[in-house]
Amino acid sequence: MTPRLVLQARGIVKHYGHVTALDGADFELRAGEILGLIGDNGAGKSTLIKALSGALVPDRGEIFVDGARVQFRTPSDARRAGIETLYQELAVAPALSIVENLFMGRELRRPGFLGNALRVLDKRRMLEESTAYMKELGIGIQSMKQAVENLSGGQRQGVAVARSAAFARHVVIMDEPTAALGVKEGNLVLDLIRRVRDRGLSVVLISHNMPHVFEVADRIHVARLGRRVAVLDPKRVTMSDAVAVMTGAMNPEQLPA
Amino acid sequence: MLGTLGPLLALIAACLFFASRSERFLTADNLSIVLQQVMVVGVIAIGQTLVILTAGVDLSCGMVMALGGIVMTKLAVDYQLPAALAIAAGIGATTLFGAINGLLVTRLRLPPFIVTLGTLNIAFAVTQLYSNAQTITDVPAGLTTLGNAFQLGGSSVVYGALVMLALYVVAAFALSQTAAGRHVYAVGNNPEGARLSGIATQRVLLGVYMLAGVCYGLAALLSVARTGVGDPNAGQAENLEAITAVVVGGTSLFGGRGFVLSSLVGALIVGVFRNGLTLMGVSSVYQMLVTGVLVILAVATDQFSRRVAQRGES
Numbered sequence: 001m002t003p004r005l006v007l008q009a010r011g012i013v014k015h016y017g018h019v020t021a022l023d024g025a026d027f028e029l030r031a032g033e034i035l036g037l038i039g040d041n042g043a044g045k046s047t048l049i050k051a052l053s054g055a056l057v058p059d060r061g062e063i064f065v066d067g068a069r070v071q072f073r074t075p076s077d078a079r080r081a082g083i084e085t086l087y088q089e090l091a092v093a094p095a096l097s098i099v100e101n102l103f104m105g106r107e108l109r110r111p112g113f114l115g116n117a118l119r120v121l122d123k124r125r126m127l128e129e130s131t132a133y134m135k136e137l138g139i140g141i142q143s144m145k146q147a148v149e150n151l152s153g154g155q156r157q158g159v160a161v162a163r164s165a166a167f168a169r170h171v172v173i174m175d176e177p178t179a180a181l182g183v184k185e186g187n188l189v190l191d192l193i194r195r196v197r198d199r200g201l202s203v204v205l206i207s208h209n210m211p212h213v214f215e216v217a218d219r220i221h222v223a224r225l226g227r228r229v230a231v232l233d234p235k236r237v238t239m240s241d242a243v244a245v246m247t248g249a250m251n252p253e254q255l256p257a
Numbered sequence: 258m259l260g261t262l263g264p265l266l267a268l269i270a271a272c273l274f275f276a277s278r279s280e281r282f283l284t285a286d287n288l289s290i291v292l293q294q295v296m297v298v299g300v301i302a303i304g305q306t307l308v309i310l311t312a313g314v315d316l317s318c319g320m321v322m323a324l325g326g327i328v329m330t331k332l333a334v335d336y337q338l339p340a341a342l343a344i345a346a347g348i349g350a351t352t353l354f355g356a357i358n359g360l361l362v363t364r365l366r367l368p369p370f371i372v373t374l375g376t377l378n379i380a381f382a383v384t385q386l387y388s389n390a391q392t393i394t395d396v397p398a399g400l401t402t403l404g405n406a407f408q409l410g411g412s413s414v415v416y417g418a419l420v421m422l423a424l425y426v427v428a429a430f431a432l433s434q435t436a437a438g439r440h441v442y443a444v445g446n447n448p449e450g451a452r453l454s455g456i457a458t459q460r461v462l463l464g465v466y467m468l469a470g471v472c473y474g475l476a477a478l479l480s481v482a483r484t485g486v487g488d489p490n491a492g493q494a495e496n497l498e499a500i501t502a503v504v505v506g507g508t509s510l511f512g513g514r515g516f517v518l519s520s521l522v523g524a525l526i527v528g529v530f531r532n533g534l535t536l537m538g539v540s541s542v543y544q545m546l547v548t549g550v551l552v553i554l555a556v557a558t559d560q561f562s563r564r565v566a567q568r569g570e571s
Contacts, residue, residue, distance in 0.1 A: 055453065075453050076455045085453065087449075095442070095513045096439070096442060096443060100442075104439075104451065104454040105443075105451070105455035106455065107436035109436070120434050120435060121435060121436060
């Protein structure tokens with residue numbers, strides 16, 4: 001029996017002027033898995049992710065969510081389809097509080113006249129929900145009202161991961177969530193990613209950090225020159241073979257199936 | 258925390274200083290004069306705060322206000338339009354300029370500094386051409402009502418000052434308690450992140466510039482009410498004073514940080530310095546000098562606190 005695909009792409013093409021960023025890329029994400037996405041610089045990882053998350057519109061190709069064809073024009077379209085994306089470096093507004101970052105773009109309003117007519121925010125409910133949720137994910141933070149810029153790098157990334165996971169219904173795409181973090185903080189985020197999967201979501205993890213990818217990924221999608229060249233099983237393929245495939249030094253057919 | 262309290266402490270310190278130098282400073286009459294002098298700049302500063310919170314700047318604010326004043330007085334005097342209609346048309350004109358600024362910033366993606374430097378000149382030229390560079394006098398009473406005063410505890414308070422305070426309350430409420438207000442901060446703090454969070458950043462920016470235009474229109478009304486004329490050369494001092502008020506209040510020019518009420522404090526600081534130095538008999542050239550030092554001090558504080566914050570994060 002083939003596993004259910006929550007997110008799928010076929011033959012995605014994207015040109016930037018004369019540069020071909022994606023040259024017929026395919027993509028398959030199964031329900032409840034962590035899919036590692038690796039590739040050298042310029043392999044088209046970011047462009048693929050942007051196409052899947054609605055941040056850009058591909059020139060050609062098809063995208064399916066739960067088997068149904070979709071066309072994303074904006075990030076909001078993808079979000080409505082249950083796909084959340086956590087972008088590298090861009091995820092949080094440093095001067096705003098943790099609560100505000102968690103609810104950015106989908107703030108809760110007070111019930112009744114205050115909320116409907118005056119559009120007053122329900123700060124208390126947002127605070128309560130944030131606190132409960134961060135606790136559930138095991139992110140220990142004293143005050144949810146402090147500005148994100150006062151947090152450590154790992155905590156900050158924790159907020160970003162938590163935010164994308166909180167609102168995703170199907171898929172969370174994470175672009176380099178462990179970049180620029182120390183060993184301990186990196187592990188904290190990896191744990192968090194596992195917990196997100198265990199909540200039933202599918203996760204796409206883009207990373208240059210091979211040990212991190214091999215530690216948490218269930219399968220690994222290898223991108224090269226704008227295409228998908230292989231999907232590897234991290235339990236059966238070594239890290240050095242994966243890198244060899246990624247850089248073109250090894251033909252994927254030489255790998256153990 | 259120092260960033261928000263600092264300006265307030267500076268205001269109190271300035272008041273204490275001038276009170277010790279001039280007996281007249283702390284009298285009710287003088288304080289009501291300060292409020293009256295501050296109300297026009299104060300209302301412009303509300304719009305300016307919105308723009309600066311988005312990491313922009315509006316150099317055209319004073320000139321657009323002057324245009325609004327000319328439009329409303331000319332329509333009321335030359336065309337005998339009812340006051341309410343004339344006022345609405347004046348505010349409409351300033352809002353239109355705000356929309357032009359906003360569209361150029363969002364659609365053509367031009368830097369706000371350059372866009373508003375352009376519209377500063379355009380608004381000034383249009384004002385001069387439309388008014389033939391003539392001051393419009395005999396303005397009907399309907400346009401100057403807000404310049405009237407009522408008695409409060411032995412001193413007279415201008416209605417316009419109340420309008421200003423009410424506008425600050427509304428702006429502070431909207432910025433802190435509504436999603437739209439928080440989106441202004443998000444767009445200024447991290448525009449790309451805000452966009453990716455599903456915030457319609459272009460619409461927020463356009464809205465901010467248009468609301469700023471509305472503020473300049475209301476400021477025009479207060480200016481007409483205060484002076485009793487439509488002055489094509491109005492707004493020239495207010496143009497930079499409004500930016501000064503916002504910056505001295507502690508709102509960051511880099512966007513996303515600050516409070517609209519601090520701009521009121523900033524406007525009061527500038528007003529108190531101006532008034533206090535006048536009472537001390539210091540010539541207006543020195544007042545400009547002091548204002549200049551204040552601005553640089555405020556921006557330096559902003560830069561310094563940002564650098565400290567950044568050092569903390571790495």
